[in-house]
Amino acid sequence: MTLFATSSHHDVEGYFRRSHFHRFTVPTNDICNIVKVIxxxxxxxxxxxxxxxxxxxxxxxxxxxGLFQYDLFSQSNDNTKLMACMDNINARYGRSTVQIAAKGFEQKFAMRRAFLSPQYTTKWSDIPKIIC
Known part of the structure; x- marks a missing residue:
């Protein structure tokens, strides 16, 4: 996992950039382990x-x-039951119904869609209608 933070190249106070790389000893799909590293x-x-x-x-x-082969010396500390439970709840009741509290509860950013181009190939309502 790699994390980075940077300022603008045009900032008056100068350019700043830092990054951090972390390699998990055992692959993980537990969001709690990922949040701890973050x-x-x-x-x-x-x-x-x-x-x-x-x-x-x-x-x-x-x-x-299913393709990873674990060894005797590197044990996984994933909480698979918790992750399966969260996945099932989110699948049943909608995305982000259950989430890690560090993520927050309020979405402060939304993409501007005022000038979104038509989606001719993926949306039926955007296909042009020709009347002869």
Missing amino acids: EIAIGQLYKSGVRYYKYGVGLMDLHDE
């Missing part, structure tokens, strides 16, 4: 007084869960 990395990425322009999290080397 909490640690934030302390290394943050610098007081910087106006951040962009930040992100990237997950790399993703594999199907």
